[in-house]
Each structure stands twice: as structure tokens, then as C-alpha cells.
Amino acid sequence: MDLRIFTEPQQGADYDTLLTVAKATEDLGFDAFFRSDHYLHMGDVDGLPGPTDAWITLAGLARETRRIRLGTLMTAGTFRLPGVLAIQVAQVDQMSGGRVELGLGAGWYEEEHTAYGIPFPKEKLARLEEQLAIVTGMWRTPVGERFSYAGDFYQLTDSPALPKPAQSRLPILIGGLGLSRTPRLAGTYADEFNAPFASVEDSQTLFARVRKAAEEAGRKGDDLVYSNALVACVGKDDAEVARRAAAIGREVEELKTNGLAGSPAEVVDKIGRYAEAGSSRIYLQILDLKDLDHLDLIASQVGSQLG
Structure with missing residues (x-):
């Protein structure tokens, strides 16, 4: 089981904080x-x-890290024209030596579009399909x-389609809880399907739909990696779990x-x-x-047991 760290910088974090993490x-x-977008x-x-921009952040981290993979859950399709996005991601992949992965979604948070003057089209999933293509x-x-x-x-005419990523196949991630169109897009375009904040039972259902769509x-269904995104709140004892839950404004049982959440x-x-x-x-x-210290605990007492 791979463990990856997923951050939400829009909640309050500058570049130096993200670099430290x-x-x-x-x-x-x-x-x-x-990171989110x-x-x-x-x-x-x-x-x-x-806010910080996802791909500017990842460009900086590409030059200041050496081993870890870098990517987005998920880049909002409403934020960037697909041709420009292809250039940006390929460049950051080159800057990282081939460690980038692109999670691409339709975009959903209307308030941020209103706040920053970004168009919020109605046909977001149809646009996403064209962006992926x-x-x-x-x-x-x-x-x-x-x-x-x-x-x-979108229309592109005689594009030189440059630059190319450093990787011969840069991984594409598609995620979501949709029961028809999302599995079809993942089955067609994705190297990885992510079930965000889904239960074990719902994840199993979603994975099966994506496998069928891929076939x-x-x-082959096994051509894709299947993953989950889940909030983490781990403590060495109940008091530490409660302290960490309170720090993020959540209840332990929830x-x-x-x-x-809970003990390792x-x-x-x-x-x-x-x-x-x-x-x-x-x-x-x-x-x-x-x-x-939370990351340290997870690495030493959770990751070490997963192999």
C-alpha cells in the first residue's frame, strides 16, 4: 500500500509551509x-x-525535492485552457526529472470562480472529456x-504539441463518485482512479464500475491503479487523537x-x-x-506496518 500526503493549501498555507511539508x-x-487546486x-x-497556485507550487517543489512524486487532486478543468495546461504540466515534469502526475477534474466550487472572475460553464464534464483528449x-x-x-x-490547429513531459507516459488521475460518466472517462483516459472520501463499500462499487468501463x-481492469483519499487523524493515544481532531475542527467519531482516525x-x-x-x-x-509530528507518527507506526 502506497501512502501519499495530500494537502489543502487554500485553507491557509504559503509556499514555505508547503515546502516544509x-x-x-x-x-x-x-x-x-x-495538493488541491x-x-x-x-x-x-x-x-x-x-491562495497559492497549484502548478506554480509544484514547479518550485520540483526543484527542491529529489524523490517524491508530485501532483494534484484535482486540477480544475475550469482554471486553464487544455493546451496551456499540457505545456505547464510537461514543463514541471521536466523540472522534476519525471516525477509529476496530473489529476484532472471538471471543477466544482462556484464561489471561487465568482471571487476571482473565472468563468463557471455549465458543460463542465463535457469540457473535461475534451480536455483529457x-x-x-x-x-x-x-x-x-x-x-x-x-x-x-476547444479547437487546436496544427499545434507543435510541445514541450513533451520527461516521462514517456505521464500518469493521469481521474476521480469522483459519479456512477456512469466518471467511470467511463477513467476507463478511457486514466492511469489511476481515485475514490475521494468514500467508504470501503462505496469504493468497492466504484472500482468495479471503472474496471468494467476500462474493459x-x-x-484491462488492472491497467489502472485504484486509490482513495481520506482525511488522517492519528494519535498514539486517545488524548492525542482528540487534540488533533479539535485542531482541524472535527469530531473523533465522525x-x-x-x-x-484513531490509534496506529x-x-x-x-x-x-x-x-x-x-x-x-x-x-x-x-x-x-x-x-x-503527525506525519512522523504515521510514517513510523502506520507506514512501517503496511509493507
Whole structure:
């Protein structure tokens, strides 16, 4: 089971804080550092000092880390034109030496679009499908050849489709809880399907739908990695779990139901149930980015037991 660290910087984190967490992620042996792609805080927080851009952040981290994978859960399709996104991600992949993964979603948080003057179209999933076709098509186009695309929302004519990522196949992640279109998109385009904040039972259902969709697209179900994103709140005893839950404004029992919370033994047991459902990778949503002891505990007492 791979363990990856997943952060939500829109809730309040500057680049230096993210760099500190990314370096701890690398030093402690986690597989990857991922971040959300949002420009507005959520819930009862002020979001200070303000948002950071996902791909600018990852470009910086690409030069300041050496081993960990870097990526987004999920880049909002509403934020960037697909041709520009293909350039940005390929460049950051080159800057990292081939360690980048692109999680791409439709975009959903209307308030942040209103706050920053970003259009919020109605046809987001249809646009996402065209974006996936364009980004993957540009990267697949051999050097020296041209890429064109005529869609309902995006048109590219004689694009040189440059630059190319450092990786011969840069992994694409698609996630969500949809029961039809999302599995179809994942089965067609994704290297990994992520079930965000889903129960063990719901994850098993979603994974099965994606496997079926992949087979209908002429692929094998095992061509994809299946993963989960879950909030983490681990403590060496009940008092430490309660302190960490309070720090992120959550209740312990709710976290135990909906996330990975409790003692290391409890969390290892629950991760095992996700593994039985077909998950081979967990994105640990870390909401208190100042609590590096939390990462240390997870690495030493959870990760060490998973193999």
C-alpha cells in the first residue's frame, strides 16, 4: 500500500509551509506530495495568507525535492485552457526529472470562480472529456508532427504539441463518485482512479464500475491503479487523537467513520479493509500542516506496518 500526503493549501498555507511539508514527506519515506487546486478557502477559516497556485507550487517543489512524486487532486478543468495546461504540466515534469502526475477534474466550487472572475460553464464534464483528449493527444504526438482537435468547446490547429513531459507516459488521475460518466472517462483516459472520501463499500462499487468501463474501452481492469483519499487523524493515544481532531475542527467519531482516525493499530486495520476492496494507494489528507509530528507518527507506526 502506497501512502501519499495530500494537502489543502487554500485553507491557509504559503509556499514555505508547503515546502516544509513536502520535504518532511520525502524525508519520512512517503511516496508522494499532492495538493488541491483551489483559490478560495472553505468552511470556518480565513484562508490567510491567501491562495497559492497549484502548478506554480509544484514547479518550485520540483526543484527542491529529489524523490517524491508530485501532483494534484484535482486540477480544475475550469482554471486553464487544455493546451496551456499540457505545456505547464510537461514543463514541471521536466523540472522534476519525471516525477509529476496530473489529476484532472471538471471543477466544482462556484464561489471561487465568482471571487476571482473565472468563468463557471455549465458543460463542465463535457469540457473535461475534451480536455483529457487534448492533453493526452498532445503528449502522444511524435516530435516533428502536428496535433489538431476540433471539439465543441476547444479547437487546436496544427499545434507543435510541445514541450513533451520527461516521462514517456505521464500518469493521469481521474476521480469522483459519479456512477456512469466518471467511470467511463477513467476507463478511457486514466492511469489511476481515485475514490475521494468514500467508504470501503462505496469504493468497492466504484472500482468495479471503472474496471468494467476500462474493459469496454479495450483495456484491462488492472491497467489502472485504484486509490482513495481520506482525511488522517492519528494519535498514539486517545488524548492525542482528540487534540488533533479539535485542531482541524472535527469530531473523533465522525473521523473514525469517514476517515482514517484513531490509534496506529486502528488506522492500519482500516487501511487493510480498503486494500481488500481493491485500493493500493491512500492519499492522506493532512489538514494541520504545522503538525509535522503527525506525519512522523504515521510514517513510523502506520507506514512501517503496511509493507
